[in-house]
Amino acid sequence: MLEVSDTSALVVEPIPETSLDERLVADTWAIGAPAGEAERVRDSVPLWFHTFALSPGVYTPGIARDHRYRLPVLGADRFAGRSVLDVGAFDGFYSFVAETRGARRVVAVDNEQYIDWVAARFGVTLEAGAGFRAIAELTDSQVEYRRMDALDVRELDEQFDVALCFGILHRVTDPVAMLRALADRLSPGGEVVLETYGSRLPEDVPALEVHAPGDVYARDDFVYWGFTPESLRRLGCVVGLEDIEVIDQVEIDGHPRILAVLRSAR
Numbered sequence: 001m002l003e004v005s006d007t008s009a010l011v012v013e014p015i016p017e018t019s020l021d022e023r024l025v026a027d028t029w030a031i032g033a034p035a036g037e038a039e040r041v042r043d044s045v046p047l048w049f050h051t052f053a054l055s056p057g058v059y060t061p062g063i064a065r066d067h068r069y070r071l072p073v074l075g076a077d078r079f080a081g082r083s084v085l086d087v088g089a090f091d092g093f094y095s096f097v098a099e100t101r102g103a104r105r106v107v108a109v110d111n112e113q114y115i116d117w118v119a120a121r122f123g124v125t126l127e128a129g130a131g132f133r134a135i136a137e138l139t140d141s142q143v144e145y146r147r148m149d150a151l152d153v154r155e156l157d158e159q160f161d162v163a164l165c166f167g168i169l170h171r172v173t174d175p176v177a178m179l180r181a182l183a184d185r186l187s188p189g190g191e192v193v194l195e196t197y198g199s200r201l202p203e204d205v206p207a208l209e210v211h212a213p214g215d216v217y218a219r220d221d222f223v224y225w226g227f228t229p230e231s232l233r234r235l236g237c238v239v240g241l242e243d244i245e246v247i248d249q250v251e252i253d254g255h256p257r258i259l260a261v262l263r264s265a266r
């Protein structure tokens with residue numbers, strides 16, 4: 001197996017240009033840092049996943065393509081006064097958005113698996129949590145960051161009103177275990193706001209698509225599943241989140257995505 005620190009031997013793809021659509025998402029939280037400080041932070045991290053609007057005209061060059069379809073579930077009404085868990089946070093854009101929209105506590109969790117696929121795809125060696133820390137320091141954020149697998153969130157000795165689960169359910173080998181772990185951390189009336197890889201199968205087919213390694217993104221072996229609405233509904237039932245609202249199904253950059261909110265019906 002290749003050492004991820006030895007990226008010279010790896011076939012890499014060019015880091016994509018930040019999309020204008022993702023800058024629009026970033027603009028929903030304008031950080032407003034002094035220009036020099038913004039440029040220093042932007043240049044301090046060799047690869048960004050999220051695009052942050054650091055200062056007018058200064059953005060981090062994020063590689064995420066277009067998260068505009070997520071904006072409808074990210075209003076202040078969802079976060080104000082609530083506690084939020086963000087699993088698979090990466091650079092933490094959604095954790096920070098929850099905080100700035102009034103969440104009283106935010107915990108960001110990531111197992112830092114991205115270090116491997118960023119090295120394999122782009123030949124970039126990332127320091128764990130570098131982007132998250134840079135933004136947290138710049139904005140004096142109180143979001144708590146934990147290096148942790150989402151399957152282990154039971155170890156967090158607290159409950160959350162909202163669990164954000166964006167871009168990760170298709171990346172875990174056991175989606176039932178992950179949804180169960182999140183359901184277990186919810187306070188009464190809590191909700192999982194979920195975004196994951198979708199499917200082009202008919203909506204009412206209760207099937208998961210199984211992707212071969214590198215099938216979805218070349219050299220990224222961690223995308224296992226594609227979900228239909230009915231498969232999510234049944235998975236929700238398995239873990240006691242029977243009330244599922246599918247908010248949107250979209251195709252982004254040739255990839256189907258599904259956005260849903262899962263709650264307990266009790």
Ligand SMILES: C[S@@+](CC[C@H](N)C(=O)[O-])C[C@H]1O[C@@H](n2cnc3c(N)ncnc32)[C@H](O)[C@@H]1O
Binds near residue numbers: 088111114165168
């Ligand atoms: C594609 S990124 C999504 C980042 C962000 N949630 C978003 O949607 O914009 C997936 C993130 O999930 C993390 N991840 C993958 N599997 C995980 C797991 N089992 N536990 C915690 N984090 C995980 C990766 O390290 C990466 O940071």
